[in-house]
Amino acid sequence: DGGITQSPKYLFRKEGQNVTLSCEQNLNHDAMYWYRQDPGQGLRLIYYSQIVNDFQKGDIAEGYSVSREKKESFPLTVTSAQKNPTAFYLCASRGGRGATDTQYFGPGTRLTVL
């Protein structure tokens, strides 16, 4: 069963704690992305990675960190430096460089900071 999985679906965190969101894909896609979505808002790009062991900052990278040690995995850590982390986090993947590659999304993780 091919696709993108994200875990957990819901996550609660106390202020001041770091938390890591998981994203795994078995589509053999080269590129992976992390977005944040706030209520009634569009998608904002946090980080993206086009190949293993390489990643770039998106528009709102401050307070977040990522790693890309394996092609299948692109975990996102929300650090205590992120001032307003409560949001819906979406992971996506894409086949690789090329204008016709389509981007697919995982089911998302809803993070709430208490």
Add this chain to the structure above:
Amino acid sequence: QKEVEQNSGPLSVPEGAIASLNCTYSDRGSQSFFWYRQYSGKSPELIMSIYSNGDKEDGRFTAQLNKASQYVSLLIRDSQPSDSATYLCAVNIRRDDKIIFGKGTRLHILP
């Protein structure tokens, strides 16, 4: 300058009518264009992709692309209540291989 722009809506359309969703983009070098549908609390799902000028039809959905005017649209024929969702326009920004999303248009189909 915003790279992908959409009217936020809500756009209210009677059931059975045609819903027309519009999107403009700023990068003339953009080569691929996507429409995603997102239900409340869910992740976006791909509806249509289009790469060449003109129309592309898939069932009740038609995507239209005009690169000269930097304009892409989505038509939904015979609108159903289940089409009520937010529709996201996305454009491939060729220069660094990112896909840029508009903020979405909320569509409400009136029964």
